[in-house]
Amino acid sequence: MTLVVQGLDVAYGRAQVLFGVDLHAPAGELVCVMGRNGVGKSTLLKAIMGVLPARAGTITFEGEDLSRLKTHERVRRGLGYVPQGHETFPQLTVAENLQVTLEAARSADRAALDEALDLFPALRGLLKRRAGFLSGGQQQQLAMARALVTRPRMLLLDEPTEGIQPSIIVEIEEAIARLHTEAGLAILLIEQYLDTALRLADEFVILDAGEVVRSGNRSDLHDESLHQLLSV
Numbered sequence: 001m002t003l004v005v006q007g008l009d010v011a012y013g014r015a016q017v018l019f020g021v022d023l024h025a026p027a028g029e030l031v032c033v034m035g036r037n038g039v040g041k042s043t044l045l046k047a048i049m050g051v052l053p054a055r056a057g058t059i060t061f062e063g064e065d066l067s068r069l070k071t072h073e074r075v076r077r078g079l080g081y082v083p084q085g086h087e088t089f090p091q092l093t094v095a096e097n098l099q100v101t102l103e104a105a106r107s108a109d110r111a112a113l114d115e116a117l118d119l120f121p122a123l124r125g126l127l128k129r130r131a132g133f134l135s136g137g138q139q140q141q142l143a144m145a146r147a148l149v150t151r152p153r154m155l156l157l158d159e160p161t162e163g164i165q166p167s168i169i170v171e172i173e174e175a176i177a178r179l180h181t182e183a184g185l186a187i188l189l190i191e192q193y194l195d196t197a198l199r200l201a202d203e204f205v206i207l208d209a210g211e212v213v214r215s216g217n218r219s220d221l222h223d224e225s226l227h228q229l230l231s232v
């Protein structure tokens, strides 16, 4: 279940944004990708999911080269992706959002849907509400639940607590911790805040201007020289 990125270059037109990025996300581990605004964190996840093409480098998941696979094929291989800004279908109800995701994956796995709702009990009371009327935090929970109904083997989360009210941040963090420790799910988490990373991460990488400038395990995050690379 290991995701390995090697020498990844990504560009928007002529503007190169990632430069030779290496990343190793092993089975069952929670890896935090950190760094200030605009350093290329979301670009890295988009390239892993095939939303953006890689200009150079390789991305493999469980030994398989992903480069020729479209995004939905990468999802089918076991990568679950929650983009930054919690995308949902605003006109559809919470129940419909989950249902269409199951159908798109040609799955009838009602148990997976139930488990996703167990993780976010607040959504159970909102099943008939249109997603567009949910709070930002509730939409983020729905976006995560949608990614979970296809039973990913690795979950890629792009700043899931960004701009969300503190009480729901706690619920989302707890859900991430449970997925990691109880379900043993591998998680690649983009996270700007050191205190959250200190609670959740097994390993981390820090990007600066599109390059990996530091990496290590959770205890290395106490090193104060990292602070200048983060928004702390």
Ligand SMILES: Nc1ncnc2c1ncn2[C@@H]1O[C@H](COP(=O)(O)OP(=O)(O)OP(=O)(O)O)[C@@H](O)[C@H]1O
Pocket: 012, 015, 017, 035, 036, 037, 038, 039, 040, 041, 042, 043, 044, 084
């Ligand atoms: N569609 C795009 N076209 C051109 N440049 C882009 C595009 N999307 C992002 N960029 C640029 O690429 C760089 C990296 O952006 P990216 O979104 O990956 O950063 P980030 O680390 O996720 O930032 P944030 O913490 O604000 O989400 C930035 O300089 C950004 O302006």
Ligand SMILES: [Mg+2]
Pocket: 041, 042, 043, 084, 158
């Ligand atoms: Mg981003």
